[in-house]
Amino acid sequence: MSTLSDPPKGTFRLSMLLNDSRYRSMTLQVIAATSLAFAILYLYSNLAANLRAAGLNISFLFLGSPAGYDINQTLIDYTSQSSNLRAAMVGILNTLLVAIMACITATVIGVIAGVLRLSNNWLVRKLMSFYVEIFRNIPVLIWIIIIFTIMTSVMPSPRDYRGETPKASMFLDSAAFTNRGVYVPKPVFQNGFSQNGGEEALADGGRKSRGLAKFAESGALDWIAVIAVLLASWQVTKRVNASAIKKQQETGVRPTTLYTNLAIWILPVVVLLFLLGLTWEYPALKGFNFSGGIKIGGPLIALWIALSVYTGAFIAENVRAGIQAVSKGQTEAAAALGLRSGRVMSLVVLPQALRVIIPPLISQFLNITKNSSLAIAVGYADITATLGGITLNQTGRAIECVLLLMLFYLVISLLISAVMNVYNNSMKLKER
Amino acid sequence: MSDTHPHTVAFVRETSIPQSSPPTSAAGPVKWMRDNLFATIPNGILTLLAIYVVYLVLSSTLPWIFNGVWDAKNLAECREILQGTSGACFAVLVERWPQLLFGFKYPATEYWRPVLAFVIMLVAIAPVLFFDLPRKLLIVTILFPFVAYWLIWGGTIWIPIFALLGFMAGYVAYSRFVTKSFALGFFGGIGGAVVVWIISGSIVPMLAPEQPYLEAVPSRDLGGYMLNMMLGITCVSLSIPLGIALALGRQSSMPLIKWICVVFIELIRGVPLITLLFVASVMLSYFFPPEQTVDLFIRVVIMITIFSAAYIAEVVRGGLAALPKGQYEAADSLGLDYSQAMRLIILPQALKISIPGIVNIAVGLFKDTTLVSVISMFDIIGMIRGPILASTDWNGVYWELLGFACLVFFVVCYSISQYSQWLERRLATDHR
Numbered sequence: 001m002s003t004l005s006d007p008p009k010g011t012f013r014l015s016m017l018l019n020d021s022r023y024r025s026m027t028l029q030v031i032a033a034t035s036l037a038f039a040i041l042y043l044y045s046n047l048a049a050n051l052r053a054a055g056l057n058i059s060f061l062f063l064g065s066p067a068g069y070d071i072n073q074t075l076i077d078y079t080s081q082s083s084n085l086r087a088a089m090v091g092i093l094n095t096l097l098v099a100i101m102a103c104i105t106a107t108v109i110g111v112i113a114g115v116l117r118l119s120n121n122w123l124v125r126k127l128m129s130f131y132v133e134i135f136r137n138i139p140v141l142i143w144i145i146i147i148f149t150i151m152t153s154v155m156p157s158p159r160d161y162r163g164e165t166p167k168a169s170m171f172l173d174s175a176a177f178t179n180r181g182v183y184v185p186k187p188v189f190q191n192g193f194s195q196n197g198g199e200e201a202l203a204d205g206g207r208k209s210r211g212l213a214k215f216a217e218s219g220a221l222d223w224i225a226v227i228a229v230l231l232a233s234w235q236v237t238k239r240v241n242a243s244a245i246k247k248q249q250e251t252g253v254r255p256t257t258l259y260t261n262l263a264i265w266i267l268p269v270v271v272l273l274f275l276l277g278l279t280w281e282y283p284a285l286k287g288f289n290f291s292g293g294i295k296i297g298g299p300l301i302a303l304w305i306a307l308s309v310y311t312g313a314f315i316a317e318n319v320r321a322g323i324q325a326v327s328k329g330q331t332e333a334a335a336a337l338g339l340r341s342g343r344v345m346s347l348v349v350l351p352q353a354l355r356v357i358i359p360p361l362i363s364q365f366l367n368i369t370k371n372s373s374l375a376i377a378v379g380y381a382d383i384t385a386t387l388g389g390i391t392l393n394q395t396g397r398a399i400e401c402v403l404l405l406m407l408f409y410l411v412i413s414l415l416i417s418a419v420m421n422v423y424n425n426s427m428k429l430k431e432r
Numbered sequence: 433m434s435d436t437h438p439h440t441v442a443f444v445r446e447t448s449i450p451q452s453s454p455p456t457s458a459a460g461p462v463k464w465m466r467d468n469l470f471a472t473i474p475n476g477i478l479t480l481l482a483i484y485v486v487y488l489v490l491s492s493t494l495p496w497i498f499n500g501v502w503d504a505k506n507l508a509e510c511r512e513i514l515q516g517t518s519g520a521c522f523a524v525l526v527e528r529w530p531q532l533l534f535g536f537k538y539p540a541t542e543y544w545r546p547v548l549a550f551v552i553m554l555v556a557i558a559p560v561l562f563f564d565l566p567r568k569l570l571i572v573t574i575l576f577p578f579v580a581y582w583l584i585w586g587g588t589i590w591i592p593i594f595a596l597l598g599f600m601a602g603y604v605a606y607s608r609f610v611t612k613s614f615a616l617g618f619f620g621g622i623g624g625a626v627v628v629w630i631i632s633g634s635i636v637p638m639l640a641p642e643q644p645y646l647e648a649v650p651s652r653d654l655g656g657y658m659l660n661m662m663l664g665i666t667c668v669s670l671s672i673p674l675g676i677a678l679a680l681g682r683q684s685s686m687p688l689i690k691w692i693c694v695v696f697i698e699l700i701r702g703v704p705l706i707t708l709l710f711v712a713s714v715m716l717s718y719f720f721p722p723e724q725t726v727d728l729f730i731r732v733v734i735m736i737t738i739f740s741a742a743y744i745a746e747v748v749r750g751g752l753a754a755l756p757k758g759q760y761e762a763a764d765s766l767g768l769d770y771s772q773a774m775r776l777i778i779l780p781q782a783l784k785i786s787i788p789g790i791v792n793i794a795v796g797l798f799k800d801t802t803l804v805s806v807i808s809m810f811d812i813i814g815m816i817r818g819p820i821l822a823s824t825d826w827n828g829v830y831w832e833l834l835g836f837a838c839l840v841f842f843v844v845c846y847s848i849s850q851y852s853q854w855l856e857r858r859l860a861t862d863h864r
Contacts, residue, residue: 121478399715
């Protein structure tokens, strides 16, 4: 007996392509594929025709030619004779710099504001919701412009610091806030690697060590040493804490680790800094402007502060939602155990809330990175302003520049979400 | 009663004491302040700190606002009136009011047209937002895009009329074929509309009068807050259907469609809006036919629309994923086909879940319309930073102008988010 569900053979009609569920998805996909192919072909032929008409071609050789413009804030060596690729690198580093700085401060601001929004204090609660609503509902571009305007038109000019009775004075005699930027003291290592190692490597001669010498001279080795010592201290304190917990579990009494830990953190670093001969180079008024110290340009500060407070408002909402997602029983149980409210928050509520907070936090970090492209509005030389701005305008290579720009942001976005997903997985509730 | 114990007790109270009000420390404002402002010592310090901050802010801004000058020709005159006292110079808002709203090129005699379009918009949008209003108002909503186009751009009336005819033809074709299958109706509708538009492409130039009833205004003359509103409304209303389609495509069982949608969404979400606007301003024209120039406004609308559509798609996908699987299975077991199941069962529920997310995207999109000032379109920010602050009359009036920009964005964005909260309560069908 033949089953009823057997399809009748040999009766294929054209309408079955659309009406028969066996063929329909195939038909639709073929339609989609052909229309996509036609669309791409159409766009490509337009592109080719337009390029031919304009006498252009697609080529990335312009990256090697000299950029021909100056950048006021650079993390690596750069002159106007450097290549466009070097300018793009400067831009990339600047983007990463402001994005990382803003991510850190936005998280701090957001967590504080989010916790305070749930405070028992009526006034503080209201102030925080005022902050959140104000910053969430006004475009970040306006905030960047507002803070940039404060930086350029409200701050005193370097001229105000001169004379017998200056209109402005330096903060603690070490930092100057001017309309050209903020000058802060710069740490200098008197007998660090930059002084000794650099000369030794130069004495060696040879091409290979010259790069090393340059690297040593930049002071990077000193900082690597400091970071290595800090990492070592961190590992040692972890051991100390582990042994303290072990002792607590054995005897019920937790030995005081605070002083040991503080000593482990502070002493080695202080000794190292002393050995390296740390001194501070203070900014000083010379001529019409300050010199010495580290100059942080106004655009960078404007972008940094604006991105931090703007995104901080969003993070505050995420933090609040995360804390409210922790059931009230947890707080009450912690209180019943006799924990004080601060410890309830840090030991019981926040660790649980973190699981809810982290996924939206990731997207806020992504938003900061993408919003940092607004640097172009205040003249901070990030990748959008160098590659997508001046280089594009000077070389006229619109398609190449914009494609590279999009590629960079795409890679950064994918990287951040990949890293954060790994972290998210490690934080996830471990179930069966 | 007093004679029951005539000798044993000296005095017996026969009436109850009238209830006295609780002590001031346990009721009223004092109690409230003790609970909410000064519960603990740190809390009290926090309160005092907050009061101080509020005082600092208000003491500097309030005199500035209330002392404001509303009537002056330029900044110098304004300063003369103020005579060194702190005060805002709101005269700039009065004098540059049309520029802030309509840009600096829109013909001054035609300002009534965008205003009228705005009023019609309020009527058109009302039945969409509040479904208690009579459904007949939806006719205004349907006609609004065509009327608004004619009012704002002017020119021959036949363009919007034929555009409307095309949509009507498409609808007629759709309702004719949809009884057979949704796909047939869909493609039939598109075909009908396209046929009418192609025919009208040759008719309209013949019908166009020499002297149109409304003077034609080119897109590059649009500006000010009107531009932000136009971009916001157009892009939101276009990107919601596109976003839903992308979300459905991403959920599709057809691998090709699914991957097209995934790649598109992730590509768009990975790059900042600025780079897409660069694409619109310098790159997109290479992809159109050589002899055709597409208006910058349309190019920007395309880019912003696909940008927010990608985000809306993710929100809707979240809504689709949040539905219990039983809903899909129930729809299948009722014998509904894909389009019926989506239209009748799945999407109404999924969209209800995604309302807060969609509104967030819409608010973000409206705020992001300020970014067009970076590609030298004169929206409200572009007007403020460009023609107004650059003019000799008002060079240096930052805070009044930026404050105004903050205010207009805050009012719109805050009301949208309040509306979304109301809508959520309104649509809540689960009884809790």
